[in-house]
Amino acid sequence: MREARRAFRRFWPLTRGDRSRLVVIVACVVVSALAETAAILIFADLTDHALQAGSLSAFWGPAAAWLGVAALGALVGYLGNSLATWTAERFVRRLRAHAFRHVQQLPPHFFQRHRQGDLVERLTGDVEAIEQLVVSGVVGVISAAFSAVFYAAAAFWLRWDLALATFALAPLFLLAARRFAGRVQRASQDERVADGAITSVVTEALGNIVLTQAYNRCGDEEARLDVEARAWQRASVRGAQLSELYEQFVEVVETLCVLTVIGLGVWEISAGRMTLGQLLAFAAFLGYLYPPVRTLGRLGLTVTAAVAGAERIGEILDAEPAVSDPARPVPAWPVRGWIGFEGVSFRYPDSPRTALRDVTFTAGPGQLVVVTGVSGAGKSTLTALLTRFYDPSAGTIRLDGVPLTDVPLDFLRTHIALLPQQTLVLNGTIRENIACGRPGASDAEIEWAARSAAAHGFVSALPDGYDTRIAPGTAALSGGQLQRLAIARAMLRGAPVLVLDEPTAGLDAEAARQVVRPLRRLMAGRTTIMITHDLGLAPDADRILVVDRGRLVEEGTHTELITRAGTYARLATPHPPTRPDDTRILRR
Numbered sequence: 001m002r003e004a005r006r007a008f009r010r011f012w013p014l015t016r017g018d019r020s021r022l023v024v025i026v027a028c029v030v031v032s033a034l035a036e037t038a039a040i041l042i043f044a045d046l047t048d049h050a051l052q053a054g055s056l057s058a059f060w061g062p063a064a065a066w067l068g069v070a071a072l073g074a075l076v077g078y079l080g081n082s083l084a085t086w087t088a089e090r091f092v093r094r095l096r097a098h099a100f101r102h103v104q105q106l107p108p109h110f111f112q113r114h115r116q117g118d119l120v121e122r123l124t125g126d127v128e129a130i131e132q133l134v135v136s137g138v139v140g141v142i143s144a145a146f147s148a149v150f151y152a153a154a155a156f157w158l159r160w161d162l163a164l165a166t167f168a169l170a171p172l173f174l175l176a177a178r179r180f181a182g183r184v185q186r187a188s189q190d191e192r193v194a195d196g197a198i199t200s201v202v203t204e205a206l207g208n209i210v211l212t213q214a215y216n217r218c219g220d221e222e223a224r225l226d227v228e229a230r231a232w233q234r235a236s237v238r239g240a241q242l243s244e245l246y247e248q249f250v251e252v253v254e255t256l257c258v259l260t261v262i263g264l265g266v267w268e269i270s271a272g273r274m275t276l277g278q279l280l281a282f283a284a285f286l287g288y289l290y291p292p293v294r295t296l297g298r299l300g301l302t303v304t305a306a307v308a309g310a311e312r313i314g315e316i317l318d319a320e321p322a323v324s325d326p327a328r329p330v331p332a333w334p335v336r337g338w339i340g341f342e343g344v345s346f347r348y349p350d351s352p353r354t355a356l357r358d359v360t361f362t363a364g365p366g367q368l369v370v371v372t373g374v375s376g377a378g379k380s381t382l383t384a385l386l387t388r389f390y391d392p393s394a395g396t397i398r399l400d401g402v403p404l405t406d407v408p409l410d411f412l413r414t415h416i417a418l419l420p421q422q423t424l425v426l427n428g429t430i431r432e433n434i435a436c437g438r439p440g441a442s443d444a445e446i447e448w449a450a451r452s453a454a455a456h457g458f459v460s461a462l463p464d465g466y467d468t469r470i471a472p473g474t475a476a477l478s479g480g481q482l483q484r485l486a487i488a489r490a491m492l493r494g495a496p497v498l499v500l501d502e503p504t505a506g507l508d509a510e511a512a513r514q515v516v517r518p519l520r521r522l523m524a525g526r527t528t529i530m531i532t533h534d535l536g537l538a539p540d541a542d543r544i545l546v547v548d549r550g551r552l553v554e555e556g557t558h559t560e561l562i563t564r565a566g567t568y569a570r571l572a573t574p575h576p577p578t579r580p581d582d583t584r585i586l587r588r
């Protein structure tokens with residue numbers, strides 16, 4: 001229960017703005033209960049004065065009153081339930097938006113540690129489970145508690161001695177709920193985890209469909225899904241069995257209560273201390289009393305299931321973004337593009353190894369700085385720090401002399417264009433994919449960017465041209481074509497600093513040539529940091545930085561470094577420039 005309280009306190013603030021609606025919903029429940037009570041009392045009156053007396057004239061008045069009360073109850077019930085659904089769904093929408101906004105701020109290592117499918121499950125199923133705790137839970141408790149107290153009071157008012165005798169069995173309900181709650185929580189936790197695992201297997205298999213098919217791994221993927229699906233089936237069946245067991249147990253206890261009432265009623269009627277109408281009304285109050293008591297008992301089970309979801313969403317919300325906007329940001333300025341690394345060191349969160357150590361260099365407008373080194377040396381880490389996915393553990397990175405930590409994130413990322421190794425495609429048209437470089441760009445500007453990126457030709461040859469729809473993983477375009485779309489996007493962005501991560505990786509000589517030409521146009525006048533293993537691109541760089549095990553071990557031009565006969569010369573020798581044309585193109 002402590003977990004439930006904690007979860008409740010955490011998510012209750014999200015109902016702000018809807019609390020007056022919650023009050024209206026509870027008011028509807030109260031009015032419904034009053035209407036039901038009135039109906040029961042009218043029923044007792046009908047039994048004693050119309051039914052038993054066989055008097056039709058005594059029937060019409062109470063019948064009309066009953067109908068009126070029933071219509072009022074129906075209207076209020078409809079309003080209350082509609083409002084409750086609306087409020088609950090609005091809560092789900094808000095919570096999901098809140099969690100999604102938070103997830104989008106999280107650093108890359110968070111996504112490396114969590115499987116995508118599991119995150120999807122948390123943002124869908126778990127979010128809905130929390131609603132059961134916060135909105136439906138609150139309304140449910142208040143309504144059920146009110147109804148239970150109300151009908152119990154009515155039963156007491158009618159015959160306190162009979163009521164006392166039947167309520168003696170009430171602790172059985174609580175005992176059952178207590179015994180079941182823990183097990184249901186474990187089962188629903190297992191079910192949620194299995195749900196996440198299933199979504200993960202499906203998204204991973206479909207995301208990797210080429211590998212799956214090319215390496216005949218369909219069977220393996222099915223087996224993986226089967227393992228998770230079996231775990232889900234076990235948990236799901238266990239949860240359903242426990243709930244069913246609880247329901248059936250409660251049913252037996254209820255029957256026991258009803259039999260007690262009838263037994264005592266028969267005795268009382270035979271002794272002339274009670275009328276048949278009173279007995280029926282008493283039984284009806286008990287009949288109305290059970291559903292809210294059941295709800296209260298089951299609420300324990302619903303709450304424990306919701307707590308399982310709340311803990312999983314809580315884990316996401318507790319993950320801290322690696323960077324935040326500065327408390328006192330510097331005002332915007334016309335960025336020139338001077339980049340400075342001063343004694344920068346960095347260690348990934350929870351990693352025992354230092355990924356970058358004491359790195360110092362500068363790069364200015366119009367300069368091309370190539371960063372190279374063996375795999376795992378720390379090159380991509382350098383770009384992650386420059387684009388501020390992380391802040392350095394020590395040292396400072398500056399843009400035009402201003403520490404990046406003083407620059408608002410939006411402003412920084414508007415002025416540094418990143419072309420990651422894997423070309424990123426948005427779900428939309430080619431036009432939208434280019435325009436996301438500068439939202440609001442006109443068609444003419446988009447076409448200009450595509451022409452500059454040597455993309456206009458192949459785009460206009462497509463049947464739908466710029467309106468061709470593409471999506472992540474389904475784009476019917478080659479790697480080189482996608483890279484040119486990314487260049488067009490960066491072209492449109494017009495950022496003074498460019499960060500290129502392996503721009504020609506995975507492209508053959510011809511495709512690379514087609515990418516290098518537009519790249520040259522893109523780089524003109526900007527500060528370009530290019531990460532590459534492809535040393536064919538290095539000779540024309542203004543400066544080459546060689547990174548080895550996180551340290552900057554060499555710095556100079558291609559000729560200087562070859563003469564020095566150090567790491568760069570070793571890296572460059574087995575791979576002499578194989579595409580002299582391409583490398584010259586870069587700076588020509």
Ligand SMILES: Nc1ncnc2c1ncn2[C@@H]1O[C@H](COP(=O)(O)OP(=O)(O)OP(=O)(O)O)[C@@H](O)[C@H]1O
Nearest residue numbers: 109112348351355374375376377378379380381382
């Ligand atoms: N999220 C992370 N958490 C912990 N360690 C990481 C993380 N990302 C990278 N590393 C480690 O940091 C070091 C530098 O990695 P980085 O990706 O910068 O190398 P790289 O030179 O770009 O390699 P490659 O050329 O293969 O892309 C490596 O030892 C890597 O294992």
